[in-house]
Amino acid sequence: MTDTTSSPLVSFRGLDVVFAGEHGTSPVTALENVSLDIEAGQFVSLIGPSGCGKSTLLRVAADLICPSAGHVQVAGRPPAEARLRREIGFVFQDSALLEWRRILANVALPLELQGVAQAERLAKARALLEMVGIAGFENSWPRQLSGGMRQRASIARAMSTSPRVMLMDEPFGALDQITRDRLNLELSQIAEREAMTVVFVTHSIQEAIFLSDKVVVMTPRPGRITHVIDVDLPHPRGLEVRETDRFIELCRLGERLLSEGFHDNRR
Amino acid sequence: MTIAGKRARFDRSRLGELLAAGLPCAITTLILLVVWEVAVEITGVPAYFIPAPSRIWTAFISGNASLGYHTAITAFEAVAGFVIGSAFGALLGIIFAYSRLVARSLMPYVIASNTIPVVAIAPIIMLWFGSGITAKVAVTAFLSFFPLALNMMKGLQSYDRTVMEVFHVAAATPAQRFFKMRLPSALPYVFVGLKLNVTFSVIGAIVAEFIQSDRGLGFVIMTAYRTLNMPRLWAAMLASALLGIFLFVLVAAIERWLIPWHSSMRETP
Numbered sequence: 001m002t003d004t005t006s007s008p009l010v011s012f013r014g015l016d017v018v019f020a021g022e023h024g025t026s027p028v029t030a031l032e033n034v035s036l037d038i039e040a041g042q043f044v045s046l047i048g049p050s051g052c053g054k055s056t057l058l059r060v061a062a063d064l065i066c067p068s069a070g071h072v073q074v075a076g077r078p079p080a081e082a083r084l085r086r087e088i089g090f091v092f093q094d095s096a097l098l099e100w101r102r103i104l105a106n107v108a109l110p111l112e113l114q115g116v117a118q119a120e121r122l123a124k125a126r127a128l129l130e131m132v133g134i135a136g137f138e139n140s141w142p143r144q145l146s147g148g149m150r151q152r153a154s155i156a157r158a159m160s161t162s163p164r165v166m167l168m169d170e171p172f173g174a175l176d177q178i179t180r181d182r183l184n185l186e187l188s189q190i191a192e193r194e195a196m197t198v199v200f201v202t203h204s205i206q207e208a209i210f211l212s213d214k215v216v217v218m219t220p221r222p223g224r225i226t227h228v229i230d231v232d233l234p235h236p237r238g239l240e241v242r243e244t245d246r247f248i249e250l251c252r253l254g255e256r257l258l259s260e261g262f263h264d265n266r267r
Numbered sequence: 268m269t270i271a272g273k274r275a276r277f278d279r280s281r282l283g284e285l286l287a288a289g290l291p292c293a294i295t296t297l298i299l300l301v302v303w304e305v306a307v308e309i310t311g312v313p314a315y316f317i318p319a320p321s322r323i324w325t326a327f328i329s330g331n332a333s334l335g336y337h338t339a340i341t342a343f344e345a346v347a348g349f350v351i352g353s354a355f356g357a358l359l360g361i362i363f364a365y366s367r368l369v370a371r372s373l374m375p376y377v378i379a380s381n382t383i384p385v386v387a388i389a390p391i392i393m394l395w396f397g398s399g400i401t402a403k404v405a406v407t408a409f410l411s412f413f414p415l416a417l418n419m420m421k422g423l424q425s426y427d428r429t430v431m432e433v434f435h436v437a438a439a440t441p442a443q444r445f446f447k448m449r450l451p452s453a454l455p456y457v458f459v460g461l462k463l464n465v466t467f468s469v470i471g472a473i474v475a476e477f478i479q480s481d482r483g484l485g486f487v488i489m490t491a492y493r494t495l496n497m498p499r500l501w502a503a504m505l506a507s508a509l510l511g512i513f514l515f516v517l518v519a520a521i522e523r524w525l526i527p528w529h530s531s532m533r534e535t536p
Contacts (some may be wrong), residue, residue: 089434096429100451110437
């Protein structure tokens with residue numbers, strides 16, 4: 001919490017990720033020479049077409065993938081150490097709730113794994129359910145909830161250990177537009193209130209611009225960063241910000257940079 | 268409108284559900300019994316060939332009052348063998364799920380053990396364990412470990428990969444991964460194995476008694492056959508079927524209680 005602003009909370013330096021080819025196919029370079037700094041309290045989105053390595057970048061930070069070369073630091077430590085110190089929260093596209101646990105026990109799971117006493121972890125989980133707007137569903141089974149509500153629970157679970165870095169891999173990708181808008185708005189409010197540091201992967205430019213302080217544009221084969229858009233829209237943002245000229249301008253810019261990268265790639 | 272009103276409607280729907288589940292089988296049974304009884308009456312088939320249901324029932328309830336005793340013996344052997352066999356099967360399944368090497372080296376033997384006719388292996392087991400109840404339990408255990416071993420292995424391997432990653436990011440220990448993730452997600456498979464085991468266990472106990480015994484349903488079937496007391500043989504068959512169904516329903520009830528979250532629990536079988 002008391003990090004000096006000079007050192008970034010998440011940093012990638014000269015990162016390469018190469019996946020070994022399966023059954024004689026040639027190795028695939030998922031990321032090539034990627035460098036990126038994310039400051040504490042920043043909301044950063046990674047955007048780009050499929051295969052640009054945006055999810056891979058996120059997974060490297062969460063110690064789910066080992067990089068082939070380069071340096072990665074999360075909260076001042078290598079990802080494996082940051083993970084063991086519970087500095088990382090991860091939200092997947094699939095809510096990945098445990099079907100055999102009720103919602104409250106699902107949200108309390110990371111605290112339970114950490115060894116936090118039952119009364120304390122359940123109180124925390126209740127508060128989080130309230131924060132993400134599904135108080136009253138403590139005793140529901142996951143399969144009784146809609147996709148949007150499941151994803152809310154999944155976000156609450158990732159927040160339970162109060163991680164310093166929140167990594168979100170297309171968390172709203174499978175939701176309908178109305179639910180998605182609603183969750184975007186609430187996530188933006190929560191992130192601002194809690195001063196969360198978020199790295200957010202998405203396919204949607206509008207979503208990225210709406211949520212972020214910084215949008216990182218990536219291109220595939222090999223995956224690399226081509227542009228970084230600074231989003232200078234004022235906070236707090238309501239959904240009506242999407243009708244402002246600046247928002248539309250930023251979206252156009254994002255679209256252009258994305259398609260540029262795409263054409264580059266087709267040469 | 269009130270809570271009481273809701274409650275009554277809920278109960279009525281539960282009762283209706285139960286009726287809907289049991290009624291088809293009850294009607295089928297009734298029709299079968301009537302046709303059987305009438306057919307035996309009309310054709311005059313001798314009782315040793317096919318006894319009428321009424322005669323089987325008479326033998327079942329009178330049965331020198333001993334049928335209950337023999338059923339209890341068989342039930343004990345079946346349950347003891349089921350518990351031991353299932354424990355062994357579960358352990359084997361866990362080891363197989365965690366070690367590909369062990370699974371590859373032992374799987375052919377496990378499959379072979381399941382394909383050996385029980386009438387061939389039972390005398391050998393009886394030779395090792397003597398002629399008492401222990402031997403019957405051993406034969407039963409031998410016959411009822413395989414389905415759980417296989418289903419436990421499959422269940423432990425069929426966890427959700429993303430859920431595993433949730434555990435990874437949350438820095439879970441291997442023991443936490445097993446007890447809080449892989450085992451709970453394997454439970455639906457485990458119960459498929461247990462339900463198979465429990466039906467095999469009744470067969471195992473009776474076959475073991477068949478080979479050498481002085482009590483139990485296998486013994487009753489054997490002696491009834493030798494003395495051509497066919498209604499008693501049929502009554503013993505009925506007892507073994509009822510025992511099997513009872514044990515199966517018991518395991519199914521434990522399943523319902525233990526995994527109420529599972530989607531297969533939503534509709535009544």
